Amino acid sequence: MTAGILLIGPLLRYAADPFATPWSDAVRIDTEGAVLLRDGRIAQVGQAPALIAANPQARQVRYSADHLICPGFVDAHVHYPQTAIIASWGKRLIDWLNSYTFPEEMRLADPDYAGEIAARYLDLVLAEGTTTVASYCTIHPHSVDAFFEAAAARGMAVVAGKTCMDRNAPEGLRDTPQSAYDDSNALIGRWHGRGRATYAITPRFSPTSTPEQLAALGALWQAHPGCLMQTHLSEQTDEIAWVRGLYPQARDYLDTYEAHGLLGDRAVYGHAIHLEPREIDRLSETGAALVHCPTSNTFIGSGLFDLAGLSARGVPLGLATDTGGGSSFSMLRTMAAAYEIGQLRGTPLHAAQLVWLATAGSARSLHLQGRIGSIESGHDADLAVLNLASSPAIAQRHARAADMWESLFATIMMGDDRAIADVWVSGRQVRARP
Structure with a gap:
């Protein structure tokens, strides 16, 4: 010893x-x-x-x-492929995806570029005191390999998964229900539980997945219940209207996931700003976690997350930069933004609460509380x-x-x-x- x-x-x-x-x-x-x-x-x-x-x-x-x-700080919701486009000007969510995100994610079809961005991203966040992140990758399986490999080289505990999309995305960024299942299943076998790696089954969000793909990923999660499942929920009002049109049978946005087996205590939903009472009830009942992304929510004009209200309902909460919709790699800046949003909602947070969110709270939301945070x-x-x-x-x-x-x-x-x-x-x- x-x-x-x-x-x-x-x-x-x-x-x-x-x-x-x-x-x-x-x-x-x-x-x-x-x-x-x-x-x-x-x-x-x-x-x-x-x-x-x-x-x-x-x-x-x-x-x-x-x-x-x-x-060490724990950033519970990021998109490492968006590193190079952080702080791009002036778009709402859907325009942001089409103008910035999808073209940049297409570039990660090149394995060398994916490796370069993964290494760059992790070095940037380490410089900010962040030692763990939960990241979306791209539809390309090698983008997941690049991220986990770069994290392993730095000794970091990370969560990541292949982003799955089979509609409402450019042709070069679409998979299918079967390939999403097969690729993700292979990546789980390759990475989940290896060293400090945790796999998260990752549909981007309901508008970019057909019901068939969500059902396939729900079946995959049932087969691998130790994995996390990460996605987006109720970030912007126009997004919610889009979901309502795509899923007319759903009771609400959360139901598009719940109906396909994508709700549970190891689920992690980013943003969750505009929630219906039924959604809050179900999140509280199931123990699913929500992640507050304050710099992103203000930068893209999404709204003010009800941290105090959701905490009072016992919903596990984390904190995140949401690179690159968020405007900073820094969890200090993210804590500051969370304080400012709390002020706007009439519920300012103490420094002790802010730093807890950025460490123990985020670790709990990722089910890593026994190891980090x-x-x-x-x-x-x-x-x-x-x-x-x-x-x-x-x-x-x-x-x-x-x-x-x-x-x-x-x-x-x-x-x-x-x-x-x-x-x-x-x-x-x-x-x-x-």
Whole structure:
């Protein structure tokens, strides 16, 4: 057994869900904390003096009082193939797909380009302190291979799947019900549970799948119930009207999935802004997760997610950048946008709730809560260390802060990649700032 690496400094710990328990009881910052990393996992967590005494041979990495050791960020809904078109101007969802997304996804028909974008994307998010993502790929099976291979080379825990579409997409981006089933089934056999990889069966959304394809993917999920199932739900009002026309027998948008076996406790739906009461009831009853994508929802003009209301119903919630409909790779920026949307809805979030969403909440939505998302003994050693005085503007606010929570909030609202002092993935340091 190796002596390990002992990280010493202020440490963020979770005792409960801060949406179900007062945040002051659920989340704490231990100003004299330490965490021992050994063989890719968190071996011990506690007070620095005790862990130093108990592990005299461990290599020590000390962080100053203006730093904060956090779980690595978990981005629960992204499209890595859209990396190169992030921050493209001015389109609604359906126009966005036709003008930007589909032409770019066609380029990933080239395996070399898919590999290049996968590597570029993962390096960009690691620089932002994100250690796990759940990504849609393209219809090309090699786009999934490229993503999982790039993640494995970096030691990252990721979720991904082949995006399935058999209508309302360009010819070069359409598959069939049978090929969607066969390709996805082969990819599950190749990747699900291999290393740190999790497979997600991935219909893009109901408008781009026929009922026959959704039924085929529902049958595939029934055959592989340990996989996740990820898709989109009720992002924009014109999208919902489109779904209503394509599925006239459905009670609502969620029913287009439910009727084909694509609703369950391992389902993960992105956006979910304009939900009907029946949909909320069914999501609450089944334990399916929803992912809040605040920068995307504002950038594409989708609407204001009801985080407080859905949390009160017990729906598992995650947080995501939604690259590239979202306008940033940064989970700090995403937390800031979630705060701003909360303000617009009259339910502002505390820093403790925001950082929990970006770590433990997203991990729970992906059914990875026993492995990542919080700093606990036995968890994988994925950590992000924040510098709470990373720029002149933030440093002057930090100097006036009454406590660490005020400092953390200022970094959430104003921070960028300069605030990421260090990143550890599987116990290996992958990014360090002087």
